[in-house]
Amino acid sequence: MKENQIPYKTYLTEAELPTAWYDLRADMPNKPAPMLDPGTGKPLTAEQLSGIFCRELVEQELNSDRAYFPIPEEIRDFYKMYRPSPLVRAYCLEKVLDTPAHIYYKFEGNNTSGSHKLNSAIAQAYYAKHQGLKGVTTETGAGQWGTALSMACGYLGLDCKVFMVKVSYEQKPFRREVMRTYGASVTPSPSTETEVGRRILAEYPGTTGSLGCAISEAVEAAVTTPGYRYVLGSVLNQVLLHQSVIGLEAQAAFDKLGVKPDLIIGCAGGGSNLGGLIAPFMGRKLRGEEDYRFLAVEPASCPSFTRGRFAYDFCDTGRICPLAKMYTLGSSFIPSPNHAGGLRFHGMSPILSQLYADGLLEARAVEQTEVFRAAELFARCEGILPAPESSHAIRAAIDEALACKETGKELNILFGLSGTGYFDLTAYQQFHDGQMHDSIPTDEELARSFATLPKVPGLDE
Amino acid sequence: MKENQIPYKTYLTEAELPTAWYDLRADMPNKPAPMLDPGTGKPLTAEQLSGIFCRELVEQELNSDRAYFPIPEEIRDFYKMYRPSPLVRAYCLEKVLDTPAHIYYKFEGNNTSGSHKLNSAIAQAYYAKHQGLKGVTTETGAGQWGTALSMACGYLGLDCKVFMVKVSYEQKPFRREVMRTYGASVTPSPSTETEVGRRILAEYPGTTGSLGCAISEAVEAAVTTPGYRYVLGSVLNQVLLHQSVIGLEAQAAFDKLGVKPDLIIGCAGGGSNLGGLIAPFMGRKLRGEEDYRFLAVEPASCPSFTRGRFAYDFCDTGRICPLAKMYTLGSSFIPSPNHAGGLRFHGMSPILSQLYADGLLEARAVEQTEVFRAAELFARCEGILPAPESSHAIRAAIDEALACKETGKELNILFGLSGTGYFDLTAYQQFHDGQMHDSIPTDEELARSFATLPKVPGLDE
Numbered sequence: 001m002k003e004n005q006i007p008y009k010t011y012l013t014e015a016e017l018p019t020a021w022y023d024l025r026a027d028m029p030n031k032p033a034p035m036l037d038p039g040t041g042k043p044l045t046a047e048q049l050s051g052i053f054c055r056e057l058v059e060q061e062l063n064s065d066r067a068y069f070p071i072p073e074e075i076r077d078f079y080k081m082y083r084p085s086p087l088v089r090a091y092c093l094e095k096v097l098d099t100p101a102h103i104y105y106k107f108e109g110n111n112t113s114g115s116h117k118l119n120s121a122i123a124q125a126y127y128a129k130h131q132g133l134k135g136v137t138t139e140t141g142a143g144q145w146g147t148a149l150s151m152a153c154g155y156l157g158l159d160c161k162v163f164m165v166k167v168s169y170e171q172k173p174f175r176r177e178v179m180r181t182y183g184a185s186v187t188p189s190p191s192t193e194t195e196v197g198r199r200i201l202a203e204y205p206g207t208t209g210s211l212g213c214a215i216s217e218a219v220e221a222a223v224t225t226p227g228y229r230y231v232l233g234s235v236l237n238q239v240l241l242h243q244s245v246i247g248l249e250a251q252a253a254f255d256k257l258g259v260k261p262d263l264i265i266g267c268a269g270g271g272s273n274l275g276g277l278i279a280p281f282m283g284r285k286l287r288g289e290e291d292y293r294f295l296a297v298e299p300a301s302c303p304s305f306t307r308g309r310f311a312y313d314f315c316d317t318g319r320i321c322p323l324a325k326m327y328t329l330g331s332s333f334i335p336s337p338n339h340a341g342g343l344r345f346h347g348m349s350p351i352l353s354q355l356y357a358d359g360l361l362e363a364r365a366v367e368q369t370e371v372f373r374a375a376e377l378f379a380r381c382e383g384i385l386p387a388p389e390s391s392h393a394i395r396a397a398i399d400e401a402l403a404c405k406e407t408g409k410e411l412n413i414l415f416g417l418s419g420t421g422y423f424d425l426t427a428y429q430q431f432h433d434g435q436m437h438d439s440i441p442t443d444e445e446l447a448r449s450f451a452t453l454p455k456v457p458g459l460d461e
Numbered sequence: 462m463k464e465n466q467i468p469y470k471t472y473l474t475e476a477e478l479p480t481a482w483y484d485l486r487a488d489m490p491n492k493p494a495p496m497l498d499p500g501t502g503k504p505l506t507a508e509q510l511s512g513i514f515c516r517e518l519v520e521q522e523l524n525s526d527r528a529y530f531p532i533p534e535e536i537r538d539f540y541k542m543y544r545p546s547p548l549v550r551a552y553c554l555e556k557v558l559d560t561p562a563h564i565y566y567k568f569e570g571n572n573t574s575g576s577h578k579l580n581s582a583i584a585q586a587y588y589a590k591h592q593g594l595k596g597v598t599t600e601t602g603a604g605q606w607g608t609a610l611s612m613a614c615g616y617l618g619l620d621c622k623v624f625m626v627k628v629s630y631e632q633k634p635f636r637r638e639v640m641r642t643y644g645a646s647v648t649p650s651p652s653t654e655t656e657v658g659r660r661i662l663a664e665y666p667g668t669t670g671s672l673g674c675a676i677s678e679a680v681e682a683a684v685t686t687p688g689y690r691y692v693l694g695s696v697l698n699q700v701l702l703h704q705s706v707i708g709l710e711a712q713a714a715f716d717k718l719g720v721k722p723d724l725i726i727g728c729a730g731g732g733s734n735l736g737g738l739i740a741p742f743m744g745r746k747l748r749g750e751e752d753y754r755f756l757a758v759e760p761a762s763c764p765s766f767t768r769g770r771f772a773y774d775f776c777d778t779g780r781i782c783p784l785a786k787m788y789t790l791g792s793s794f795i796p797s798p799n800h801a802g803g804l805r806f807h808g809m810s811p812i813l814s815q816l817y818a819d820g821l822l823e824a825r826a827v828e829q830t831e832v833f834r835a836a837e838l839f840a841r842c843e844g845i846l847p848a849p850e851s852s853h854a855i856r857a858a859i860d861e862a863l864a865c866k867e868t869g870k871e872l873n874i875l876f877g878l879s880g881t882g883y884f885d886l887t888a889y890q891q892f893h894d895g896q897m898h899d900s901i902p903t904d905e906e907l908a909r910s911f912a913t914l915p916k917v918p919g920l921d922e
Contacts, residue, residue, distance in 0.1 A: 007475045008541040014468045080469040081553060081844045092542060092616075110571050112846040112881070154841045155553075174635075174886035180893050181840055379642055380615045383542045385573040420573070422883040425635035432641055 026067035032350035033325035041457030082111035115419030117148035120242035125152035134227035135159025139214030142342035143175030145233030154182035166209035189214035196318035216318025234270025243276020261414035267392035271349030305363035330449030336439035340427035341388030487528035493811035494786035502918030543572035576880030578609035581703035586613035595688035596620025600675030603803035604636030606694030615643035627670035657779035677779025695731025704737020732810030766824035791910030797900035801888035802849030848880035
């Protein structure tokens, strides 16, 4: 397609929607390291994992060779409620930046959860339902995942219990109300409802919570309640698998347009949006079919890739979860309460961590006042008020497009606009009122949390 | 297209987007009555109106014979940021209702203003900009119109001053923050910034405000500030003209699908969404090309059509605006503060009023607890948390679909889903907590506000 014929928005038809998820692990030269039992240091078996996760999800979690998993019809029907998501050419942003770069974004915010999280929520709820379970538990940070899971469970008639990081629970009262609309119960974390919650409250009175801590509570609630399993919105291999629908749609749309993105940018907290967006493109790169640059953008206040260690660590603060090999700041790391929105997990997807370790993925940390400046500029010219999380990717995309003004390169930039900021207005207000500042952990703070990295039996002993 | 091939969502391509707005007045057998000067009782001239409105908008306001107005290219480019909006087949809702009816909705909420209001906001801001004006003033009730105008002005670099009905300003603090993101200033109304505001505050201390009162303030601010004009998000003929883009897109999509809607439903406050949605369909009906039923749904707490009088009345509480002939509850009518969301205007679009008087449009009033029941059901099965306003149309669409279970009719129902409820969570919370009740004005209350209907010189004397 000629450059001037590229529409503002490209939607696939329903017939063109992906019918199978793509598992990037099938094409990775170095597979991500397996999850370990913290007691024995041995890889977790399917049997061990099935106490926490549904059976089908365990199979997906442990896969390493299978490239495609068919998407069940019921999930594809649900996807049709809010998918395909548009691939947008950011003509207005390009004009304001006066850049020779061509900027595209894949917009995942056109649903009530406000983000891409719904792609995996419906998959995980579906498998729970088909295993005959009564309900699921989970944690949520900024609230997007909890809302997504509430929607999926409401649709399928499953119980849904959400532990919400306390600082977000207080900053985002309306998120709770949306989850309630979809029939979920929401508890601020740490809570007194679980043993691990009570322990953390005793150790850190007045804590504003963390994603790692909420995970501990949700896992405990799942394994101690018959008929329940735990579900997680990011980090896990299965989640990246489900989120591949983002990249598959984007790739199909680019192929239709006859355009090749040169640089693919995503924000990274646990890695679900970034991992899903890049998966099929990275697959082509790994198979030697095409070349791309990939860039992960993370908050300077929670810099897992750029300042973390590639090591085995607990996925939760309460240290009751399995060990995963990933870039981590240490499971005791809690970002400053001043940090807005999600992207507050101490670790990172093992798949993305392996890619980063292998030099296949770049990473950059950005400060939040700069992120909100980019968010406001984007909102004014593209008409979408972006989520703080997604605005990390916007920041980097704008910076790269501005760099093209120097080089004159007509770079094709694709970034993931993972969601909207309609429930993040408290953070926008702080930004407008000049009350937002950057809070970057010191080397000493990081050293203290690195000191809590676990010794792995057989590896570190 | 065969019934089972109809997709969940139908998007027109950008090449299929309307290039001209359609003015229903061209096909109306009885034209809406002209606006009158309250002092003389004579129709307002273009010259008189141009003190309030931009020149091009005056021409559109006074039109009666011209069927099409080309949409300027800059506006069409802006439309491409968030249009085409999808025509959605509500398969999930149909399944839950177990109805033989086929339900479609035209979803206008996929933009940060959260509603259809942006369609007219960009048009009005564009004409102000091209007349060389410095800024515009307006009022907003639930905040959708104010947000939309802020977005349009932010995009074009125009000043934007919004008077926001006090009860909404307090119930929706985040709406203010969105408008701020787009660079607007927001004042709760009634305020002490205008003469009319001070007069209303003196007369009704502690009033929670009304749209009619905010209009008075915005008009006064416009006519007393050089380089400013007033813009309005509903009621006016020009607004219905711009909003015809909704109906034109919907009609083109139905024509593509080979489906004819039998019943077209919209919520009605001032009439902008309903008027825009039905315009081209009503045009076909009036030209004898096709037949449809049209249904306006209004709140029982502000029942302009179903309990109002068809008479000349002021468009504002402060009685400084021109007189319009419309269904009205009297310009002193203020709905109960318990009434959630918009649809709180005392009058109604003169175009829709004439159609209703001529028996071409039906109307129904619904109570708000029933509206929120419909909203919650819709959110759970269709994945979109609807605006309270739009949920009036959902309520009626569900009731009509349920009636089809009795008759067995495979009715094609189209309703306007004018927006999302992401900023209306306070109302949802009241609903969930059982604190929402219906507040229907008594006959005595209405008699008191009817008593304030103006005498028109030459007509009533």
